[in-house]
Amino acid sequence: MYIKSVKKYCVLGFLWGIFALSACAQTPNPHQLSQSFLAAKRSIESSTVLLNNTNQLVPIKNLDQQKIASIHFGFEHTLVFDSLLNKYAKVQSFEGGYYTGSKTLDDLMFDLKFYTTVIVQLNNQDLQNPALMPFLSMLDQRKNLIVSCFGATQLQPEFDVLKGVLVWSPVNSPVAADYAAQMIFGGVAANQKLRASISKKYQSGDGAVTLQTRLAYAVPEEAGINADNLNPAIDAIVAEAIRAKATPGAVVLVARNGKVIFNKAYGNHTYNDTLKDKITDIFDLASVTKVAATTMDVMKLYDQGKLNLDSTAGSYLALARNTNKNDITMREFLTHQSGMVPDVITWEKLKAENRSTDSSALFPTKVAERFYLKKD
Known part of the structure; x- marks a missing residue:
């Protein structure tokens, strides 16, 4: 029964891939792409299971105190996975395949010495690597370990002794990578159970439960909005603003009902440069x-x-x-029609004895580059 379910999920993942390939030729509209994504996601939601979360490491908490790394070996969808991780926190990606020959996994362990939490992405082929388990065992002893497995049906017995968290998906696809990454950070809740045993420790019916603690990343249709209406409208508004020189660029994020349904960068940082806006840019809130x-x-x-x-x-x-x-x-x-002066420069009126070009106990407050205010 479980094998049949796995086959069904693999077929759906395959169809999603076929749709993506055909999209290049037929150019489906955003709504069609969203509908296809949702069809694949529904299967992923019902089959992705969180295991061994006894220490409640997932969802990852206290991001300001974490230094997080992500490691991939042969996982095909690592770009999707790492991209989603980095929407929640800064996560440094490491390619495990780089550590071969003169470099070994011991060198990778050394490069991870300052990281507190390590997320490892594995596909079924990775699980056959004899060097993997000793490496995971070392990580498990020294770090907060989260292993995300895709496309396998069974685990090696050595996995049963690991203390780290396991995110299990029988599907290996971009949608599965997207969903697992969000689960790790609490963008989606974990509530599914294993439909069949995958090892002596992880038996049918096992599965941890978590709540959604952060915004999810979704398509507009998940919030009841047609992407064909939303996407072109926002594109047109921002294009007009840039054309009219109301702004050199913009980053637009739309969230509804706990889901980010649109996030896109446009234009440049200023009118005088070619530095493109990115969705990860941090802006001064100001007005x-x-x-x-x-x-x-x-x-x-x-x-x-x-x-x-x-x-x-x-x-x-x-x-x-x-x-x-x-x-x-x-x-x-x-309506900004009060006639008030937009900015009052007060620092120029400060007496010389009340400011300094260098910081000290007497001048601790930095106002601008090489400009520090007196303590009192």
Whole structure:
């Protein structure tokens, strides 16, 4: 029965691959691609099992305290797997095949010395490598170990003594790689059980349960949105903004119901360079707080009847009444039509004795490059 199930999943994975190949010739629309992805994902969801999670290593927690590495040997979909891992944290990828000949797996172990958690990707062929188990045993003793297996039906007996976590998928496909990587970081929950025994330790019915603790990465259709409507609309809006020089570039992320359904980078960092925006870029929030916090709070007060958009600052703030801000309306503030100076440079007015070009106990606060404020 289990073998039949494995065959079914492999066929679905194969069909997904065929669809991807045919896409090059037929250019299916985003909605069709999403539907095909979802069909494959439903099978992956029902067959991917989390095992040996007694220490609750998965989902990985305290990312700011972790240094994470990912190792692959012959796994075909490592680019998908590592890409998803890096959406949650910085994960350094190591190619196990590089450590052959003059370099050995002992050298790889040395290169991993500063990492706290190591994720190992394995396919069925990797499991036949006689050098693998001694290496995994060393990792298991020294690191937080997570092993993600794809496309196998049985485990070697040596796996039963490992303390590390096992993510088990009978399917070897890009969708399986995507799903397993998200499970490791809590983007998707683990709730499935083994349908058949895979070793003496891991028996039919075994499987750990976790909750979704972080955003998942999904296609728009999983959030009830047609990708054919969403993707072109966002592309057009950003293209117009770049054309009109409202911005040199942008990174757009759309999340709904706990799922990231769109994430794409456009354009460049500035008008004067060719450094492309990437979805991993970190931006200064700056005035985003005006629309992400202040505007929403003000409009909530408006909905509650506690604030009139056409009332002036002076009617709400006593401090504004004897200033040139007294007659500015709330509406003018919100629409950036108040006439206020956009930036007030105060550092130039600091006396020389209150600033320094180098940091010290007396000048600990860095304001800009070679600019430190006096402690008091």
